Amino acid sequence: MDHARRPLRWLFDRAEAALGTIFPPAWNPLVNLGALGFFFYWIITASGIYVYIFFDTGVHQAFDSVEYMTHEQWYLAGVMRSLHRYASDGLVVVMLLHLLREWSLDRYRGVRWFSWIIGVPILVLVYVAGITGYWLVWDRLAQYVAIVSTEWLDQLPFFAEPVARNFLAPDALESRFFTLMIFMHIAVPLITLVLLWVHLQRITKPRINPPRGLMVGAFLSLLALSLVHPALSQGPADLARVPGTLQLDWFYLGLYPLLEHLPGPLTWGAAATLLIILLAMPWLPPLRKPAVARVDLGNCNGCARCAADCPYAAIAMVGRSDGLPFSAEAQVDPSLCVACGICAGACPTAMPFRRASALVPGIDLPELTIAALREEVERVGRALPRDAPRVLVFGCRHGVPLDGLRGAVALACTGQLPPSFIDYVLSKDLAEGVLLTGCREAACYNRFGIDWTKARLAGSRDPQLRRRVPRERVRTIWAGRLGAARLAAAVAEFQRDLATAAPLPRPAAPAPHHLAASDA
């Protein structure tokens, strides 16, 4: 499956990098697809409410009321109608891109199955809402949509009377049918909204609103489109005539020609198969689940930093169970933990300077413990050649591939790194500089790894990088998977700068015993 995902991931990485040259990192549209979907939903809702004021649900009045909006009150109702349509198209675009991107990044398996599964009915409901909307205009396109939709439904053996007979002749259609459609057109988006809320239940601080600049840009572009190319009806529906040539909205109706011409069992079979595949994808195959974060109560003082930093709401603070005089203890929900290690990076007891006792923090990743990380840092640092200023690079497994890069230490996520490790590297003379890298900025695979790291370095979020660490010896470059050349250039530049930097004050205390022994 990864072979299938890789080309798409490469495409998204390229597109993200290209957009990164014109957008600030947080504005990058590709990292805001879900939030843009929400934004389009609100535009659709607001414009829909306005349009509904003027809409007449009578079968003979519906078309005229839409025409009134489009031509008589073009400056407001007409614009609202166009916004309603184009925001709906935009919603389909960002929704499909969101689905493809999450799939390409392998963010749909493991604990993420829940959001994926809830996303599938949302996908279906968005289409149902859009199609019922086209129906309501009751122009020739609506006639086509109504007839093809009902003929397709009639392929199922559920209806005693063919639903398509409602559109057999002009005298067959009743306004009651339109009342049903308007009910569906309102009810389905409301159900979708509930599902969107459920969709976000397993993540903390979901990004529901895009950055303001992106919102303004997206809205203005839709508004400009609405003014330049307003949505128009295609002549009144007439069931005594067959519409000849139609202007389909390919975002919603792209499959209608297939529904019209292919046998019903084939199209229903294909739709059902696609739906089943989408629902089964999180288990095709299941994600190898890494060992989840583990709490060591002897070292947990209940500070709740891990719970505050966890991007997946996998940590809860519960009452103390071991009798120690702290108010709470961290508890990991294995069904939510993705083993990103951000909790370990937030733990104040993940302190590499600790020698008096074993380095076991209050919360840790069993497969990459803080103790193992310290050993790796020392091994990598000692192996760095001294012919140039030494730079130790901390990266993550979702950013620039670190294989073959001298002086690199890989983390589950850059947010796993406790800032004290930077202090440790510099004060123990393992390197002259520390460079942190990872995913592209604002596109952290684990959502908050970059944000928390930046905040910890800036001293605005605990645990903070100590003041004594010379800031000119710490750099970050959020290069992403395709940023190998950028990282290499950044390391080289850093080395050049370090060569002319003021000497690093070294602590007077002797190096730890095993370091001293190996140096000897």
Place this chain on the structure above:
Amino acid sequence: MREPLRWAGQTVFFVAIAAMVGLFASWPSYRQFPEDQAQIKLSLSHGAQRVEACRRLSAEEIAKLPPAERRPNTCARERLPVHVQLLVDGDLVFDEVVAPGGLAGDGPARIYRKLIVEPGQRELVARLKDSDRPGAFDYEMRAEVSLAPQQSLAVDFRADAGGFVLR
């Protein structure tokens, strides 16, 4: 990249996205039906006669029934299939025997078929048989119709209206 260039790039991006949305919201056009043809929709939903005619229950049979279910007649549920033919200018364009719907075969037989025909004067003959009476069809309609290009003519069946109706 310099700030003005970034702004220009963003503008180009938003314009391109808006153009893409506007374009595929209505283009390319789709020719759903040939403009020089007409359409006949043959559609009906009709319950044929029952396989077994209703019969009067004897006094003994009525007495055996629970008091709340006692009735003078009993009717088998299953219906006969419906045989429908449509001829256009003497050509048989539809000829099917359709089974009744429902799990017990007691529902109406359903037909919904679209036929493309040349416009102009056409002679239509529609026939339907819904009984086990041997021989001829139970209903027949003959009609001369003038079909315009893109016209859609519905051939429906309403037993309460006496048979086939054109709509």
